[in-house]
Amino acid sequence: MRWRRCGALGNVKGICLPDTAQGKRAAEALHDAALLKCTRCARLASFLAQVRKDHPEYHARPVLPFGVAAPKLLIVGLAPGMHGANRTGRPFTGDYAGVLLYKTLYKHGLANQPEGAEPGDGLKLKHCRITNAVKCLPPENKPLPDEVKRCNGYLQAEILALPRTITLLALGLVSHQAILRALGLKVSAWPFKHGARHALPGRQMLFDSYHCSRYNTSTKRLTPEMFDDVVGAISSHIR
Numbered sequence: 267m268r269w270r271r272c273g274a275l276g277n278v279k280g281i282c283l284p285d286t287a288q289g290k291r292a293a294e295a296l297h298d299a300a301l302l303k304c305t306r307c308a309r310l311a312s313f314l315a316q317v318r319k320d321h322p323e324y325h326a327r328p329v330l331p332f333g334v335a336a337p338k339l340l341i342v343g344l345a346p347g348m349h350g351a352n353r354t355g356r357p358f359t360g361d362y363a364g365v366l367l368y369k370t371l372y373k374h375g376l377a378n379q380p381e382g383a384e385p386g387d388g389l390k391l392k393h394c395r396i397t398n399a400v401k402c403l404p405p406e407n408k409p410l411p412d413e414v415k416r417c418n419g420y421l422q423a424e425i426l427a428l429p430r431t432i433t434l435l436a437l438g439l440v441s442h443q444a445i446l447r448a449l450g451l452k453v454s455a456w457p458f459k460h461g462a463r464h465a466l467p468g469r470q471m472l473f474d475s476y477h478c479s480r481y482n483t484s485t486k487r488l489t490p491e492m493f494d495d496v497v498g499a500i501s502s503h504i505r
C-alpha cells in the first residue's frame with residue numbers, strides 16, 4: 267500500500283494517509299469501526315447509555331458520516347440531535363434541521379430528492395458528504411469545549427482523507443472552529459461570519475452558514491433564503 271504524508275496538507279504534520287483507493291477504503295473502515303465504539307467522552311457515553319435504556323429502538327451511538335465516497339463538498343454540522351441523527355443513525359435525518367438542509371441540497375443538485383426523513387428512504391447525495399464536529403449526542407445539544415476537542419481527531423482524519431482542494435461548509439461557529447483546528451490553523455485568524463468564504467492556506471475553501479436548526483430558523487437568524495444563498499454559492503463554486 268502506498269502512503270502519502272500529510273505535511274503537504276495545510277499545517278498538519280506527522281500523519282500519514284493511504285494513497286490508493288483500496289487503502290483509503292481500508293482506512294475509512296478502520297476509522298468507522300473505531301468511531302462506532304468510541305466512549306472517550308465519559309459524559310456523552312453515559313448520556314447515550316441512558317438514552318439507549320429510555321429508547322431501545324434508537325441508534326444512540328456515535329453517528330458516521332453520510333454521502334459520496336469522493337465528495338467535492340464536506341458539510342460539517344454540530345452534533346446529532348436527540349430525535350434526528352441520534353435516533354436514525356444518519357446525519358440530519360429525522361429532525362427539522364434535515365428538512366431544510368436536504369430540501370436546499372436538492373434544489374441545487376446536491377441530492378437526488380428533497381426529503382431525508384429515514385434511512386432507507388432512497389436519499390442519495392451528489393458531490394457531497396455530511397458529518398458532524400461532535401459525533402455523539404450531547405445533552406441539550408450543547409457539547410462541552412473539551413468534547414469538541416476530543417472528537418476533533420475523527421474530523422481531522424475525515425478531512426485529511428479528502429483532496430486538498432475540498433470545499434467545506436461549516437454550519438455554525440463550533441463547526442467552523444472545529445474545521446480550522448482539524449486543519450491545524452489558528453482559530454482566531456479566520457473569524458466565523460454567516461455567508462463568508464475563506465480561502466485557506468492548504469487550498470481548501472471554507473464557507474460559513476448559521477446552523478439550519480429549528481431554533482435559528484424560528485428566530486429568523488437564518489431564513490431559508492439566507493441558507494439558499496450559501497448553498498447556491500457553494501454549488502456554483504464546486505461545478
Ligand code: SF4
Binds near residue numbers: 301304307402413
Ligand atoms: S464525541 Fe467523539 S470523542 Fe467523544 S465519545 Fe463521541 S465519538 Fe468519541
